[in-house]
Amino acid sequence: QKEVEQNSGPLSVPEGAIASLNCTYSDRGSQSFFWYRQYSGKSPELIMSIYSNGDKEDGRFTAQLNKASQYVSLLIRDSQPSDSATYLCAVVPSGTYKYIFGTGTRLKVLA
Amino acid sequence: DAGVIQSPRHEVTEMGQEVTLRCKPISGHDYLFWYRQTMMRGLELLIYFNNNVPIDDSGMPEDRFSAKMPNASFSTLKIQPSEPRDSAVYFCASSGTGASYEQYFGPGTRLTVT
Numbered sequence: 001q002k003e004v005e006q007n008s009g010p011l012s013v014p015e016g017a018i019a020s021l022n023c024t025y026s027d028r029g030s031q032s033f034f035w036y037r038q039y040s041g042k043s044p045e046l047i048m049s050i051y052s053n054g055d056k057e058d059g060r061f062t063a064q065l066n067k068a069s070q071y072v073s074l075l076i077r078d079s080q081p082s083d084s085a086t087y088l089c090a091v092v093p094s095g096t097y098k099y100i101f102g103t104g105t106r107l108k109v110l111a
Numbered sequence: 112d113a114g115v116i117q118s119p120r121h122e123v124t125e126m127g128q129e130v131t132l133r134c135k136p137i138s139g140h141d142y143l144f145w146y147r148q149t150m151m152r153g154l155e156l157l158i159y160f161n162n163n164v165p166i167d168d169s170g171m172p173e174d175r176f177s178a179k180m181p182n183a184s185f186s187t188l189k190i191q192p193s194e195p196r197d198s199a200v201y202f203c204a205s206s207g208t209g210a211s212y213e214q215y216f217g218p219g220t221r222l223t224v225t
Contacts, residue, residue, distance in 0.1 A: 043202055096167070097206075
């Protein structure tokens with residue numbers, strides 16, 4: 001079983017719609033969760049971090065965490081073509097400082 | 112802040128040659144991470160340091176790979192001898208202490224071994 005799982009996509013949404021990206025993880029003791037955006041040929045860029053159950057909003061981005069169900073999601077409102085990228089979920093398992101990355105979901109926002 | 116700096120940005124070398132990748136973390140960060148990214152395997156952690164000390168090198172693929180951090184502002188990842196299957200993008204990232212654990216990535220080094 002993979003430690004962090006994401007649907008590889010591509011997830012296609014029309015411009016202006018809400019894009020919903022999901023991630024599940026296996027270590028129930030994990031405490032820190034991150035979303036990165038990676039454009040083709042570029043390095044991962046941190047866009048959201050979340051540590052507590054519930055929602056965290058930052059501009060058009062909302063991260064949602066449910067530790068009981070072991071999933072974390074990212075919502076992108078009013079999606080723009082410039083949001084087209086691969087989104088990586090990262091989880092920090094208990095007792096460590098290292099990230100475990102998912103394989104990423106490729107998002108395509110259609111103009 | 113200049114962010115994480117990596118050099119070179121591109122490296123093309125022949126099989127059997129030694130390759131050295133360099134990284135300067137964000138000033139004040141005391142964790143440094145080396146990753147490798149390929150289409151097949153995604154983003155893999157190779158090794159990470161805390162206060163210049165290697166903490167976990169379980170991701171280093173084999174003895175041909177070695178990493179050092181002689182001081183808080185510099186780290187190297189060396190491959191000797193290099194092989195075509197080492198071709199990948201190598202990222203360095205750094206983070207501070209505390210509850211955030213937020214990692215910031217450098218631009219990466221694209222390595223091609225022919």
